[in-house]
Amino acid sequence: DGGITQSPKYLFRKEGQNVTLSCEQNLNHDAMYWYRQDPGQGLRLIYYSQIVNDFQKGDIAEGYSVSREKKESFPLTVTSAQKNPTAFYLCASSILAGEIDTQYFGPGTRLTVL
Amino acid sequence: RKEVEQDPGPFNVPEGATVAFNCTYSNSASQSFFWYRQDCRKEPKLLMSVYSSGNEDGRFTAQLNRASQYISLLIRDSKLSDSATYLCVVILQNYGGSQGNLIFGKGTKLSVKP
Numbered sequence: 325d326g327g328i329t330q331s332p333k334y335l336f337r338k339e340g341q342n343v344t345l346s347c348e349q350n351l352n353h354d355a356m357y358w359y360r361q362d363p364g365q366g367l368r369l370i371y372y373s374q375i376v377n378d379f380q381k382g383d384i385a386e387g388y389s390v391s392r393e394k395k396e397s398f399p400l401t402v403t404s405a406q407k408n409p410t411a412f413y414l415c416a417s418s419i420l421a422g423e424i425d426t427q428y429f430g431p432g433t434r435l436t437v438l
Numbered sequence: 439r440k441e442v443e444q445d446p447g448p449f450n451v452p453e454g455a456t457v458a459f460n461c462t463y464s465n466s467a468s469q470s471f472f473w474y475r476q477d478c479r480k481e482p483k484l485l486m487s488v489y490s491s492g493n494e495d496g497r498f499t500a501q502l503n504r505a506s507q508y509i510s511l512l513i514r515d516s517k518l519s520d521s522a523t524y525l526c527v528v529i530l531q532n533y534g535g536s537q538g539n540l541i542f543g544k545g546t547k548l549s550v551k552p
């Protein structure tokens with residue numbers, strides 16, 4: 325089955341800790357994205373990557389870091405510098421076919437800072 | 439600056455009703471449009487793209503009005519399973535590709551009652 329997987333589904337973190345959220349896709353998609361969703365809010369873009377070893381900041385990149393060492397994987401690290409990290413984190417991917425960039429989402433990770 | 443606006447709802451309708459959602463966008467360079475469906479505590483899933491000529495998929499009809507800068511989603515014969523939040527997504531034109539330029543609305547919540 326092709327798809328996007330995220331792990332863990334739920335994550336609890338103490339203040340001051342860095343945590344890494346996993347995102348893997350076997351769809352052979354070129355681009356991958358990380359979004360954050362807060363209750364009652366729209367999705368906000370954190371980082372995105374169009375090709376391996378390259379990524380771009382989104383609207384709210386501060387306090388986050390990413391890597392793209394493999395086409396299939398795009399892990400997100402939430403650092404201690406992120407002031408309000410409790411949120412629902414969604415990873416997405418797209419094929420980059422022409423101008424239409426339909427994105428498909430993983431099941432998400434709920435991060436709670438204790 | 440609100441680039442994509444949706445009525446948050448909730449829209450509470452009985453089974454079998456017809457319901458319509460609108461979404462307005464502020465950037466005239468917006469290029470592509472989508473409706474996503476998001477169930478409670480789940481990831482968004484693509485419902486349908488929105489084409490300039492309008493398009494229909496079963497009970498769902500999407501329309502685009504570029505002059506007035508809005509898109510709409512019409513659901514006929516509502517089912518209990520249609521209960522979800524419907525997200526409007528707009529892609530801004532970018533000569534380098536659309537990556538990173540998806541703008542999500544906050545969503546409209548629909549609740550279909552028996």
